Amino acid sequence: MGITILLLYVGAFLGAFFAVKYITQIFFSRVDYTSLKTVTFGDESAVKANRVASVLSVITILLLWVAFTNSTLPLPKAPAPFEGTVEFTYTAKAPDGATDDANVTIIVYREDISQTLDENGEPGQIPTTPEIEPGDGFAKNDATVVPRYGYKVISVRGNDDVSRRDGSEIVAINGQPIQPGEAIRLPEGDVGLTDKGTPFFEPATGQRMQRLYLPAPEVATERLGDLFVEGYRNFTLIEHTWISLQRVILGFFFGTLLGVPLGYAMGLTNWARGWFDPIVEFMRPVPPLALIPLMIIWFGIGEQSKVILLFLAALWIMAIAARSGVSGVAITKVHAAYSLGASKWQILRKVIIPNSLPEIFTGARVAMGVCWGTVVAAELVAAERGLGMMIMVASKFQLTDIVIVGIILIGVIGFAIDVGIRQLEKFLVPWKGRI
């Protein structure tokens, strides 16, 4: 299945490329500066993200998601797993050489039946084993139920008049001779004998992933709605999200509050540079995740330990950004300001700080990204609220839809934070990259 998806994906990438290229050539042949460039390969400025490709990329992923899960959306689908009723006959041979056939009826039900709701809003029930006529002969008919993607060894001999203990064995399935350890393939699944000679049934899985691995998009969407309204583990989705964000904002805020002046001091005085250099250079390569255990030992699993962890994550990044922002100031600007009569304090405010803003914003983007990743990880380890805690607990209960919703939300929020900072940067530092 993995290979199928990979091939389809590559196919979509190339197919869409040629299709779009063909269509644009016919309908929108535009003459702009870039289209007139003869050298484009290797000219970085000639490479712009094709937004049509971006949209198609997202659509492709959604289509693949639909196709390879048990989605009910009316879109192209991979072969479904078998669901419904299937029958097979087995032929038992008594020690005296007499044979007898018996029917086995199997109901294959949705593996996620208990997570679905029926018309009355009640959770779905696992179907009961149907009552069937035992039939005649020494081998009796049987019935059982098995979930999709399941596997069931069926003790068909329990009700037979002659059993394995008596030296009787099964010699054929659906009239086909069979040995223990062998199986025959039916459209509905595989029927075979275990090594000990007991029949088993494994329903056909098709090419779709079960809910445990990947829920259908509409299931995830529905879960998203539920999480909004009802929440999970006593808190709504908004509350989980907000607490995670709040930790990040607090940690980032204090990290910046201390890190930026620290970086300025390091950029402006020998003593501070020498004093803090070993600390900063030592702490910089330590991943914040490695500090989680220590934070828990020192500050417990509450808010305090998380905010301090994020504070530390942001601190070094912001200090280094501020330091390089100061070092990056052109000496001619500082000289010019002194010649215009500026004092040290005025130089700091009017020249050094504005000049370091682009670097600080770059640092802020990195720091926010790291903090956001770290908060999720910290919540995975120990927390009572937060997106990380939500997906961690959900995974323990195999609620993959919550896990997926959580992951998507984490990605979207991380992206939104980054876009937000970039916009703020455009507004506050319009000269960035234009000097």
Added chain:
Amino acid sequence: MSELLIDNISMRFDLPNGGHVQALKNVTLDIKSGELMSVLGPSGCGKTTLLNIVAGFLAPTEGTITLDGDRVVGPSPERGMVFQQGALFEWMSVRENVSFGPDMKGMSRKESAGTVDHLLEVVGLKDFKEKAVYELSGGMQQRVALARCLANEPDVILMDEPLGALDALTREKMQSLVLDLWKETGKTIILITHSVEEALLLGERLLVMAPRPGRVHKEYRLPFADLGVGNDLREVKKHPDYNNTREEILEMIWNMEEEIMGRTEENA
């Protein structure tokens, strides 16, 4: 009134490898108020070093600088500086750049508005007052730098290749502007340049420096700057002495460069 005395300046840089560079040796100059002195010399002869010492960014290893009898010990607004490029503040508008000096003195926007508007008018950037400096061309940026320096009303203006990065035409216009401003304001100006033509046209006094160690090689007093005020500089170039002096100086600098090259080849 504002006499700039450069008294027996020497500058020696110690190098990390234990050696040293004698960037300047026994430079003495007496620059009168309102003089426009251009400085020429082969690359590395200590022009920038000299200017940095006068500006107060560097302390000479020997000798003193005095302006109006006061010893120069650091940068100060009475000695304004115009750099080659990149010294404007990108985070400020054209107006804010020009009013930087007055702002530092604590003058309000209202108080400095008159000066700022006048200077922007003089340098022809009246309509660009609220523009960001990164939206201006290189020539316009240098005019802002000039206006910014003038707004602070310095006694001495120090320029280190202020027009070096400009194209020939813009450069010529800027040269006229510098001459006009010089006459109008009567400031003392020291202008470093790599262009012999520029040095001839703008320098009432022209100093040729020689390298290794950096020292004064020859000094000229020239009539062209006075002729150029309010006139077409191309006309000035037709003056009979202009070409002769130009050839002489070119020859001189050429020989110095030759000598440096020769010496480095010997060392190699």
